[in-house]
Amino acid sequence: METSRGDLNIPFRTLLGPGPSNVHPRVLRAAGIPVIGHLDPKFLELMDETMELLRFAFQTRNTITLAIPGTGSAGMEAALVNLIEPGDGVLVGVNGYFGERLSEMALRHGAEVRRVEAPWGQIIEPDLIERALAGRRAKLVAVVHAETSTGVLQPIKPIADACRRHGALLVVDAVTSLGGTPVPADDWGADICFSCTQKGLSCPPGLAPITVSDRAVAVTNSRRSPVQSWYLDLSLITRYWGSDRVYHHTAPITMLYALREALRLVHEEGLEARWHRHHRLSNALIAGLEALGLPILAPKAHRAPTLTVARIPEGVKDIEVRKALLSEHNLEIGGGLGALKGQVWRIGLMGESCNQANVLLVLSVLETALVRQGWRREKGAGVLAALEALASTPPHTGHDRHMS
Ligand SMILES: Cc1ncc(COP(=O)(O)O)c(C=O)c1O
Incomplete structure (x- = not known):
């Protein structure tokens, strides 16, 4: 086998696809900073700063606002697996490829999924969600904010209001919206909102920012069964990100350096x-x-x-x-x-x-x-x-x- 393959030679590409987007040199430089331990006081400080910056980006006061290792799909899976218990009624808005993914994941976690559909290229009419909730109770509604297969931006507020009226939680996929268009998690009244690093935040792929309302935390605390995924169990992840600092996983140190810098750029721009x-x-x-x-x-x-x-x-x-x-x-x-x-x-x-x-x-x-x-x-x-x-x-x- 050939042992020396030479230096990596990747050309500069202008990235105008659905993600990843180009990464600012400051973020790339941050990713080159020497790795330290995941429980090093300096790193814990960086985690706190990252949480603050993520609250800013999501426009939220939610205590649980952090970044899960993995891409946007890890954020999606974490949102669903923590809220869903087998047999729970879940309403999913499906008007594109990523609504399909939400529906597929909810099914895999044992939910009784009802789909509220619209043709690809159209929004899900909030009235349809309201009517579906009025017809039969659901524990949870899940929708995509910016549907990356169609370029449609879904109005969230009226769906969130319908959820409140019918006692359902709301999960919002903000993978293609955070950092490029408002994602006001608190004003909407979203219960879990998740995103990725590689699109509007212009950071390499590898983390899933997520914010969780107190209502959603209360629901996860009163689960009848443990969260099916140990790795994505938010109560365990929170003990690492929160004041307990209990080891859960080895944080992807470099990615967090990069995300903090990318979020600083968002903050500097406003x-x-x-x-x-x-x-x-x-x-x-x-x-x-x-x-x-x-x-x-x-x-x-x-x-x-x-x-x-x-x-x-x-x-x-x-x-x-x-x-x-x-x-x-x-x-x-x-x-x-x-x-x-x-x-x-x-x-x-x-x-x-x-x-x-x-x-x-x-x-x-x-x-x-x-x-x-x-x-x-x-x-x-x-x-x-x-x-x-x-x-x-x-x-x-x-x-x-x-x-x-
Ligand atoms: C709306 C939406 N949700 C979820 C995902 C999944 O994210 P990832 O590919 O980072 O796992 C994507 C990816 O493009 C997306 O556009």
Whole structure:
């Protein structure tokens, strides 16, 4: 066997897919800091700071606000496995690939799952949830905030209100929204809200931020049976993150250095400024894509600023275009998931990746690719429309919310 394979040689890619997004050099530098022990006082200090910063990002006062080792799916699994006991009624909103995942996980944890469905590309009408809850009690409702397969941004507040009226808990998947658009866990009244590190927070993948309401803690404390997953049992994880500091797992030290730095960047920018940046630039991207003749899947009123999903024109070869973008321009965009495979492109503008240069770059290279495929003859319309949209909405300048 060959023993020396040389240094890793990874090119710089502009990451405009559904995640991961590009990582700020400060975050990469933080990840290079020497590893210390997971019970070292310096590390415990960092955990406390990370919790504070996560509360800021989730706009919450929840004591249990921490980061679980694993990706966004670990956050999803933790939310469900801690709240569900076999036989519990669980209502899941399914209007895309990740609603399906929620439903599948809830089933695996023994829930009696009822699905409230909407076509991919539409929101789940909150009334449907209300009616389903009124018809039969459910312990828990689970929905996706930004559905990454469709680019739809689900209104959460009316669903949370319906949950309150009917005594159900609410779990919100904020994997593709946190750090790019408001995720006001407390104002919503969400009971568990989870996310990932690799999208709006622009950190490498590997941790799942999660916040848990007192109501949800009370429910987990009164379980009839232990949580089926020892590793994701929040009561055990909390004893490590809380004042007890009891060993549960060896924390991924480097990832926590990185997350703390990524959250510091969010805090320095300010939440309003960050949301405005995502909103302004995704509007410019949408204007450009529409000018190229690529319709946006999500209805205008319900678009996630972090991820835009556009229909691929008839006759244009999806994979050929994405391959050309990657090999000729080091630019990644995403293809369709599930039923939308081959039919849409998913273009993310998240965290560090969300900047004006990237909007103009992706539009101009897409234009070139579409011309090459014979779908368009003239170039420039997309970039021009984006520039006009940018000129009509100034960048954020006002005062911003900071941590108290
Ligand atoms: C909405 C949503 N939920 C859950 C996940 C799962 O996250 P991960 O791939 O980090 O496990 C994703 C991943 O893209 C997602 O977009």
